Amino acid sequence: VDRIGARMSIFAALLVIGISMVLISRADNYPTVLALFTITGLASGYATIPTMMLVGGWFPRNLRGRATGFVVVGNGFGLILTGKLIPMLTPH
Numbered sequence: 001v002d003r004i005g006a007r008m009s010i011f012a013a014l015l016v017i018g019i020s021m022v023l024i025s026r027a028d029n030y031p032t033v034l035a036l037f038t039i040t041g042l043a044s045g046y047a048t049i050p051t052m053m054l055v056g057g058w059f060p061r062n063l064r065g066r067a068t069g070f071v072v073v074g075n076g077f078g079l080i081l082t083g084k085l086i087p088m089l090t091p092h
Contacts, residue, residue, distance in 0.1 A: 009046070020040045024037065051071060
């Protein structure tokens with residue numbers, strides 16, 4: 001992250017996540033899906049660390065905890081939201 005920067009690291013990780021998710025939708029066997037989900041998970045972890053670095057740099061010391069909390073809550077809220085939306089969208 002220090003070599004290429006936080007923003008470029010996040011971009012690269014999100015690109016890998018997007019590509020692996022597209023490939024998951026095209027996979028036709030379990031080992032392939034498992035490998036691609038592993039790549040997705042690793043890239044998600046790689047995107048989290050530089051995101052926290054950016055939040056730490058953007059906010060003053062007394063607001064960093066709250067800002068980091070909002071970042072983490074956003075991830076959970078996104079999972080909840082997709083868990084509700086995907087079943088509604090699947091028939092269409």
